[in-house]
Structure formats: structure tokens, C-alpha cells
Amino acid sequence: MSKEKIPAVNDQGYLVSLSNVLVRQDEHIILKDVEFALKPGEFMYLIGRVGSGKSSLLKTLYGEIPLREGEGFAVGFDLRKLKTRQVPFLRRRMGIVFQDFQLLSDRNVYDNLLFVLKATGWKNKVEMDHRIREVLSEVDMVHKGYKMPHQLSGGEQQRIAIARALLNKPDLILADEPTGNLDPDTSDELMQLLHKICKNDDGKAVIMATHNYNLIKKYPGRTVKCEDSRLSEAQQEEIDFDLLR
Numbered sequence: 001m002s003k004e005k006i007p008a009v010n011d012q013g014y015l016v017s018l019s020n021v022l023v024r025q026d027e028h029i030i031l032k033d034v035e036f037a038l039k040p041g042e043f044m045y046l047i048g049r050v051g052s053g054k055s056s057l058l059k060t061l062y063g064e065i066p067l068r069e070g071e072g073f074a075v076g077f078d079l080r081k082l083k084t085r086q087v088p089f090l091r092r093r094m095g096i097v098f099q100d101f102q103l104l105s106d107r108n109v110y111d112n113l114l115f116v117l118k119a120t121g122w123k124n125k126v127e128m129d130h131r132i133r134e135v136l137s138e139v140d141m142v143h144k145g146y147k148m149p150h151q152l153s154g155g156e157q158q159r160i161a162i163a164r165a166l167l168n169k170p171d172l173i174l175a176d177e178p179t180g181n182l183d184p185d186t187s188d189e190l191m192q193l194l195h196k197i198c199k200n201d202d203g204k205a206v207i208m209a210t211h212n213y214n215l216i217k218k219y220p221g222r223t224v225k226c227e228d229s230r231l232s233e234a235q236q237e238e239i240d241f242d243l244l245r
């Protein structure tokens, strides 16, 4: 729906590219010398102990923490030059999913999705209805539009949160501990859904912060770790080792 036509990838074909980035919370340095890049269609896990900076890194990507040092690019935007008024446009190109679902409790599933479409500039009722049906179908929840959030299980609520994240056809999904409130079987289903979204032809990438190493074992993929204020690619052996601890 947005009129901007800037490409989501940079000259090197990356959806996200950070170089020499410093991430701060207040005056505290959370991560330094951050270097990483992500291509369309990639699925990347972000791991690290509690407080190691996973959420802070995601917040930097979605413009919640301003990038003041280093170079950053995400879904067509130069994060270093990002103006407050551009943040909604950046977020329209990203779908963000949290551990606690964050659905509006006072309205049903359909109206939760409608609310987001209206807030992001959609006007045409038929188009909005069509898009809502499409995203509900993508997450296998077509018949749950009339339900109130409290009438859904945790796994179903997270599916709706993913449907909401998909509404504006984002180039990148950022998921911060999306299985944190789900039981193992439901987590499993959610992983299959996220991988399916990533494998679609439109080249969506996913970054998922997680503590759930069992899921990484079951659904292996590129894994990046926050540790000692640094970001690095994690090896499978490290994941195996951490599982044993």
C-alpha cells in the first residue's frame, strides 16, 4: 500500500547489513563491532544468554533503538539516517512477532487484523477483507476470525500474531522468542509455519531470537550468537554443548 518504491535489498543483495555497529541501552554498551548480513529467504536464529542483547539487536533493526555508531541497512533503509517519521515505513516492511502475542484483547481476530490495515493506510474494504482472509489462510486460521483472543490457545494466538505480521507483505520477519510461551508440540508447529513462510517464493527472511536450542537442533539453520558484547556465527557443536548444560 505504501507508495515508496525503494528496493528492499542493497547493492550487494542484502536485506540487512550491519557493519561496525555499536548497540547501546542508555549509556551501556550492549553489543559492539557488530557485523552481519542477511539475504532474502534466509532463516537465522539469534541465541545468547538472558540479557546478552538479542532483543536490543532486533530493536536496532526495527528502529526502536537508534543506530548512532557504525553502518546499518535494513529492508531499504539506512538505519544511521533513519528519521522518526520514517520508522512506521521501515516497520511496514517488517513483520514483528513477540513472545507475548500482543493482540488487542477487546476485539476479535478479524478486527485485530483490520485495525492494523487501517493504521497502515489501507482504505478499500474489499481489499482489506481479501488480505485478512489471505493471511488467515497462510497460518491455517481461516475459520477463527470471529474469535476473541482469550478464546484461542497460546499457539493459535501466536498464529494470529504471525498473520498480523504478514499483513503488509513484509520482506523480513523479526521474531523475539516467539515460542517462549508455547509447549513443545505447539512450538514445533510454529517453527514449521515460520519455515514455510521463509520458503515461499517471495524471498522473505526470518530472524528469530530464541533460547530453545532443542528447536534449533530439530530445525537447523544459520545461528548467530550474542556473547560478551559481541555477535558471532555459532557452530553446531556450541549449540550441542549448550544443550547439555
Ligand SMILES: Nc1ncnc2c1ncn2[C@@H]1O[C@H](COP(=O)(O)OP(=O)(O)OP(=O)(O)O)[C@@H](O)[C@H]1O
Residues within 6 Å of the ligand: 025, 026, 030, 048, 049, 050, 051, 052, 053, 054, 055, 056, 057, 226
Ligand atoms: N530499556 C532499557 N533500558 C536500559 N537497559 C536495558 C533496557 N532494555 C534492556 N536493557 C539492558 O540491556 C541488556 C540487553 O538486554 P536484551 O533485552 O537486549 O537482552 P536479551 O538477550 O534479549 O535477553 P532475554 O533473553 O532476557 O530476552 C540487558 O543488560 C538489559 O538489562
